[in-house]
Amino acid sequence: MPITTNTLHIPLLTIILLLPSLGAAICWVVPSVRLARLLAPAVAIIDFILSAFVLVEFHLTGSAWEFQLADRRDWIESLPGIAHLGITYWLGVDGVSVFLVVLTGLMMAIAIAAATFMITERLRAFLILMLFLETALFGVFMAINLFLFFVFWEAMLIPSYFLLGVWGEGRRFYATMKFLVYTIFGSFLMLVGIFYLWSRTGTLDMAGPSGLVAHPLDPTAQTWVFLAFTLAFAIKLPLFPLHSWAPDAYSESPVPFLIALAGIMSKAGAFGFIRYCVALFPTAAHNFQALISILAIIGMLYAAGLALVQTDIKRLVAYSSISHMNLIVLGIFALNATGIDGSVLQMINHSVIISGLFLAVAYITARTGTRLLPQMGGLGRRWPLLMWLFFVFVLAGLDLPGLGSFSGEFLILLGVFRENAWYASIAAVTVILAAWYMIRFFQDSMNGPEKEPIEPAAEPAADAGSVYQFPVFQRLIRGDLLPGEILLYVPLVLLILYLGVKPVTVTRRVDPTVARLVTLVRSAPSPGLGGGP
Amino acid sequence: MMLVVSVPLHVTLADWGSILPELVVTGGFLVLLLADAFIPVRRTEVATGIALLTILLAFLAAMNLWSHGMAASLYDTVSSDKFAVFFDFVILVSAALTALLSPSYIRYSHFDPGEFYALILASAVGMMFMAAAISLMVIFIALELLSLALYILSGFERSRPESQEAGFKYFLLSSFASAFLVYGMAMVYGATGTTRILQIATCLGHGAGCSAAASASPLLYIGVGLMLVGFAFKVSIVPFHMWTPDVYQGAPTPVTAFMSVTTKAAVFAAFIRVFNFALAPIESHWYGVVWALAIVTMVVGNIVALVQTSMKRLLAYSGIAHAGYILVALAADNALGQTSVAFYFLAYAFMNIGAFVVVAVMESQEGPVGDEIASYRGLFYRNPSLAGATAVFMFSLAGFPLTAGFVAKYLAFSAAVQAHHTDLAIIGVLTSLISIYYYLRVVYVMLRRPEVPGVQSPPTPAAADLAAWIAVAGTIGLGIIPTGFLNLATQSVTAIRYIFGLP
Structure with missing residues (x-):
């Protein structure tokens, strides 16, 4: 209580x-x-x-x-x-x-x-x-x-x-x-x-x-609620297959x-x-553990797969976000302390990383005039500061040890492994996919042959917005990151580094609550037959 | 059976006191009428001022009645209990908001302000009597009084064919429904031997002076059915709603604003007294029909609203849908349901009249095209405060939290859940989901950039602006801190339940 x-x-x-x-x-x-x-x-x-x-x-x-x-x-x-x-x-x-x-x-x-x-x-x-x-x-x-x-x-x-x-x-x-x-x-x-x-x-x-x-509630009533x-x-979240609003x-x-x-x-x-x-519904959570876990696994692989083939960088990051959110659900529905701890940790990490990546998308778009990967290239040579800061988030996005998201995903997968080794093994594939799409994003934009920025139309559209409000911007930013843009990145980068080194700051405080939650689930009465899958 | 009234008529001062708010409004009506005849009230401000003053005085009288209310007066035909007074408040607030939104529209369509306000007040008297009526006869007379005034008001814009059509249509169909109602009342009287609501309840509960056969009599059930048709017509419940969109669209906008809230409030007050109290002992017999009507109303109202292009028609169908939600609370037939109906109308008065204030302002600025939803395009850029207010009303009508509409709907559906009618609550919630689309479409149209950029609307007339601000404050205030007004609604329902000996 x-x-x-x-x-x-x-x-x-x-x-x-x-x-x-x-x-x-x-x-x-x-x-x-x-x-x-x-x-x-x-x-x-x-x-x-x-x-x-x-x-x-x-x-x-x-x-x-x-x-x-x-x-x-x-x-x-x-x-x-x-x-x-x-x-x-x-x-x-x-x-x-x-x-x-x-x-x-x-x-x-x-x-x-x-x-x-x-x-x-x-x-x-x-x-x-x-x-x-x-x-x-x-x-x-x-x-x-x-x-x-x-x-x-x-x-x-x-x-x-x-x-x-x-x-x-x-x-x-x-x-x-x-x-x-x-x-x-x-x-x-x-x-x-x-x-x-x-x-x-x-x-x-x-x-x-x-x-x-x-x-x-009594176990049978729990199911519907x-x-x-x-x-x-x-x-x-969005959890697969209810995610289709999110990319748009x-x-x-x-x-x-x-x-x-x-x-x-x-x-x-x-x-x-x-x-x-x-x-509130420990019995039902237990009953639906398998269903939601499987949906989450499908979702993370599916979204990661889609992230691989996106040419629009904003959509790419959107799908990577969906993929990671599904991983968090998987961790929660391991229903053990390790998994939920990892999920909470990953919620923080994901929030920081995804914000960093979306900011990077904004910064890149404001300089290249396009969101399409094939129209970019060689940005790193032109704007090294942008490249290096972006690189931190790319590494964090592909779960490099020493950066925040590694400990979170590790704990999630460990927790899932204890419940079901198959789930964990399949889920681990997303780590490979994440590395793939993140590196592709980085390489195609920052390396390779330089391409000319797409200049906006000379006459601003009727509803012209800021330089950042793609695609209705009026002019491009010419130079490397502005002080304000760097300033936004400072707390995010520091947090990624800190959480990579000392995730225990979080887990120590999360643990007691999660431990009691897990006790609640584990001690919940089972409905017997026919409660759920 | 002959009814002989052998009691000498003797009306005490206390009797008059119990209908003081109604008397005050009647006085205001007479003053306006006389003033219009002798000193031609050509100036809109004067007429508006007299109307507002009357409403204020009536409000004070109602507040006095709230603290010293009495159960039954005038030979047990009128009960000025807190339930009636609460609805008086709703009707008076609506009338005041209507009086504030009218002047600009009156100037726009050049009609006679004196007559206009006199008729508004006359119909308010009928509504207030209806809310207080505890005799079927008074319910009928009050209904006729309010309807007659509204027939004229609907056709008040004589130069516009739509308005004439609205008045005529409303008159024909509504009289027909009144006939149903009075026929039903006659049959109920035939079965129970009384027209007094308290005595009908006692009779059907097999109390003293009534045979057990009364509640088995087919006459009773036919009567109840006919009365249900009559009430359902007046509050535009599907399938008796056909008149609503045409009348709402054709009638002058201030009239639509006024009738869309107050007619429903008054008729629902009587509806509750008859069905939740007088006919409570035979609830199992009428519940099924009301259940079906509520579902059909919510579904049809919300779905047909999806395709409307006229704002007034949209609000008409939205009003039908809201009548469905309120019917859910009535079908719950419990204290929470009655409380939620009372609170619902207070919330509805602010958000719905607020929405009509916007329509009236738009029409007086842009002409008849101001009723088209398409003409709201870019309103956020042309007139940000008016557009912001519209957004508040739309979000509230759609039932978003932090607005009055959410609290009202939440209470109505929780009443259904408490009465174990979970199916009604689920359908109510799902149909509200549909409604979000058409309410937010209006907001979206306002957000679209105007076709001609940079044009500003003329400023909103001061009185209409005030009405909009009051409505916004009421809508948000009732949504965030509903406690005080909920307590008033609770007290009003406790009072009426006490009279009928219910816990």
């Missing part, structure tokens, strides 16, 4: 949650765009520093599953004399979510800083929406009431809709609608699951003696939003698997 504590006596999580929205409101009223342009990243950086405090204040827990820094307020818990709705405003972090909160703080600070020079058109609106999105993302990771979680889960979509629909590239309408229809379909089925949970237990709180974790939740999270959405997104989308929002899906699917 999870308990909640707060040793800090200030509502730190609430402050972190609401600060970006407050910042957005201020950005709205300040007289000039210039001011908003300074204010938004400042707010995001302050919020990141505050979220780093969460990590500092997070203590290794004792014997219970503990949500720390908890903050509970009355919302609409019940309608007196009519119904108990079980809706509370209740925030808290456990060993898993604490890292996702810090990660959100960091990546959103980077994304918002990137937006200040990558977006030129209606920058103020973009920043406001990004700040609202940050609040929603924090909420998803902090909420320990299912209703509150759902509110933030859906609220993520509102700014996303505008960020993709207004600032997206060519086929943005198609991409936005596909993204929206897929994700909302999933989350609405989750809403039905939430209704069902509420009707059976009368509460939506995760923690506490009467919370949902302490009172699991598990599937409803799984669908929502699998779409967001990723390739049409403006890069600052993409950092939030691929870097954080996809992690919300993986986080949902750990926090809700496994913790």
Whole structure:
């Protein structure tokens, strides 16, 4: 039974949650765009520093599953004399979510800083929406009431809709609608699951003696609710075969939003698997272990295979992201401590690496005027700084030992191996594929014969955007990386190196939560026959 | 059977007090009418001011009634309980928002403001009586009162054939439905021997003074069926919805805004009193029909809305779909369901009238073409604040969290789940999924770059701007901190359940 504590006596999580929205409101009223342009990243950086405090204040827990820094307020818990709705405003972090909160703080600070020079058109609106999105993302990771979680889960979509629909590239309408229809379909089925949970237990709180974790559903009922939740999270991830919205959405997104989308929002899906699917429906999770593992393996191989043949570098990175996300699911559904530890570690790594790669895509596109690999070549000779920094992310993307992602993937594969040696062996093939497509990406763009940049049309299109808003940019960047561009890379590179050397910083804190989660799954009653595959 | 009224009529001051809000609005109606006859109220501001003042006074009277409400008055025909007063609030808020959005439209289409507001107030009186009625007769009279005013209002733009068509169509079809309703009422009276809702409930629950045969009488079931048709028509439930898109599109936009919320609210209040309270003992008999109607309404409303190109028709079908969601809460037949209906209408008043404010502004700026969704193209660039408000209303109607629409829908569906009608909740959620497409299409059209870049819309008229801001504040406020208003809804339902002896 999870308990909640707060040793800090200030509502730190609430402050972190609401600060970006407050910042957005201020950005709205300040007289000039210039001011908003300074204010938004400042707010995001302050919020990141505050979220780093969460990590500092997070203590290794004792014997219970503990949500720390908890903050509970009355919302609409019940309608007196009519119904108990079980809706509370209740925030808290456990060993898993604490890292996702810090990660959100960091990546959103980077994304918002990137937006200040990558977006030129209606920058103020973009920043406001990004700040609202940050609040929603924090909420998803902090909420320990299912209703509150759902509110933030859906609220993520509102700014996303505008960020993709207004600032997206060519086929943005198609991409936005596909993204929206897929994700909302999933989350609405989750809403039905939430209704069902509420009707059976009368509460939506995760923690506490009467919370949902302490009172699991009976094994047969778990199956359907598990599937409803799984669908929502699998779409967001995206898990094969529900991934088809992702390549379109990723390739049409403006890069600052993409950092939030691929870097954080996809992690919300993986986080949902750990926090809700496994913790609330341990029996069903066990029953569906094989099915989801197999889907994940197919997904990672399939996406990696597609990444091999992409000529559009943004799509290439998108498919590599999908491939890695499927690996994370595989680790979670090993359902042992090693696998889930590895998955959490890999969630952090993947977020950093994918953001670095998408930034590289933006940097390259802004210099070459194209996203197509065959039109590039010899960029390394022209812009060595870009090449070397890009190289770090390429190496991290192919899991070089000593860089962050190696330890994560190693732990995942180890965990999977303990469950099923076949799965692990097949999954390991993706490591080879990853090396292949990453090196191909690097070689074809950075090495080889130099090719001339594709100059934009002399007359900017009617909806001309920034130099970064491919394909409607007005001019190309001529030189090597600008100071601002390098600055964005610094924290990412440092984090990759640090996590490669000392992943134990993460695993030590994740371990207690995961250990109790695994106990929960292992001790769950088996439904006997006919529960699932 | 002859009914002889042998009691001398004796109406006390307390009786008058219990219908004070209705009396105030009636007073405002008379003042406007007289003022229009003697001192020609040509100035829109004057008429609007009188209407708003009346609404404010009625609101204060309603607030007073909320704290000193009384159960039954005027020979047990009207009950000014908190449930009725809550719906009074909804109707008055809607009327106020309508009065704010009207002036620019009145100037645009050159009609007589005095008569217009007088009729709005007259129909508001009917609605408020309907929400408070605890006698089938008063329900019918109130319905006629509100409908008569609305028939005229629908055809108020005499110069536009569509408006004439709307008025005539609404009149013909609605009178037909009224006939169904009154016929059903007569049969229920024949079966139970009373028109009072409380006594019907007692009778069907095999209480004193009523034979057990009443609840087995075919007369009763035919009557209930006919009444259901009548109610279903007025709140545009499929398959009795055919008039809705034509009337909503043809009627002047302020009238559509007003009737789309308030008629539904008033009729649903009576619908609840009759079906959830008077006919609660025979719930098993009507549940199946209401269940089917709710499903058909949600499915048809949402699917047909997908292909609309006119904003008013889109909102008409959206209104049909929302009637379906509310019917789910009514079918739940529990306290949570009734609370959610009450809350739903408060939320709906803000988000739906808000959406019509936008239509009215667009029409007064761009002419009849302002009703076309295509004309919203580039609105985010031409008029960012109006477009932002539209987006809020669309997201709320679609049921996104942090808006009133989400809380309302969540409560309605959780009522169905609590009553073990999970199937209705699932279908409700899935049809809401369909609705996202057409609501967000409007937002998307506004996001598209305008055909002629750089053109700014003229500024939104101040009163309409105020209405839009109030509606936005209500929509977001009810979505983020619904607690206070939910408590009011809870109290109102507790009060009515207490009267009927339910927990």
